[in-house]
Amino acid sequence: MRVLLAVSVVALSLGCARGVRLDSAVAGMKPATGKVYSNEAGEQVTIIPLEPHDSKKALLEFNGTKSELDGKVVIASVDRDRGTGYWTKWRGRTQRFVTVHDRGGFEDLILSPAGASGYTHLKPDTGRTAALKVEKVFARYEEAEEDGDLKPFLAFDRKFWTDQAEKELGEKLAEANKACGSKMASTIAWDTIPDPILDKLSIPSYCAGPLESLQQLCSRSEEAKRTVQQKVQTVECRVDAKAAVTLEAQKVIWSVTDGDLIQAEATTTYFTDNL
Structure with missing residues (x-):
């Protein structure tokens, strides 16, 4: 009886936890140390690599970009061809909204948000990075995924x-x-x-x-x-x-x-x- 009760409690706790869905894009992953980038125009991009690192995935959070990406957390595939590029499926197409270049020890983030024909530059924001809670951003992505908030932006438009x-x-x-x-x-x-x-x-x-x-x-x-x-x-x-x-x-x-x-x-x- 005690064994059955213990199994039931474990099953209940797993069922109620966020991020345990087998079809989740972040299943089996966890957030690593992240970094916030910003500029004087108020644009902010937060990049959180996901572990294991060989998954080549990261979460991106956008704020102040005056685009439909604002306030959203999306998952991106990472490549390192001519800088570190972050590729996101958006409105049915895989887009590189964010690229980070290491220019001799100076990081330059190039942002070209959805619906923009140009781009802007952001630099590391040490203050916001120090205050960053990667677990909260990770949880926000899980909630958006589970609630279907990102679904309208996935189909080809x-x-x-x-x-x-x-x-x-x-x-x-x-x-x-x-x-x-x-x-x-x-x-x-x-x-x-x-x-x-x-x-x-x-x-x-x-x-x-x-x-x-x-x-x-x-x-x-x-x-x-x-x-x-x-x-x-x-x-x-x-x-x-x-x-x-x-x-x-x-x-x-x-x-x-x-x-x-x-x-x-x-x-x-x-x-x-x-x-």
Whole structure:
């Protein structure tokens, strides 16, 4: 009877404890010594490595970033290619929101939060690090996981990523129009870009090529500016069977493929010869 009672008590205590779910992303792990990074803008990132270290996992906590990551604790995979990168699955894509570089003994954390086209720098915050309670952050992640708070951010979100691409490309367009004194428009032919390609490629980077070349041309001469103003009204980016750049009735059609695009020098040469 005593044995049965003891087993029941142990089973009850295990069942009530957080972090014992077999499907938990932190099952079998525990927090190691963490560190807090911050900057004068009030952005804060807390990094807590998880043991065992060969799991190559860490928890990241975000505060003051003015993004949808604020107040959240997420799990990240760690790699050490060109700095220490922390990769997080977010809205169906694996993103590197945080990278830490050791620049000769000075740590530089580069933060590019969800929905941001730029990045900011943070440095170690000794005061906040000294006050850090890693167990509390670990418990917050377990609670969010169990309560389903992070679930809405795990599935692939096409609208989020298309909106993000439009925003980033719009910034490149503004730079090109400023350099050329023009009023060009840019479009992305989303009907040519299925989810697997959107998930795989950085569409803003791929689609920026012709805008960057036009911007460079306009910076060379007033004649180039006038030519672009007269002959280019729209730049369309699309995914096609073959990488190409063509000009049709004041419309630049920029085609990229899965992993290929016309390189910058060839793009500039095309505009020089055809505008």
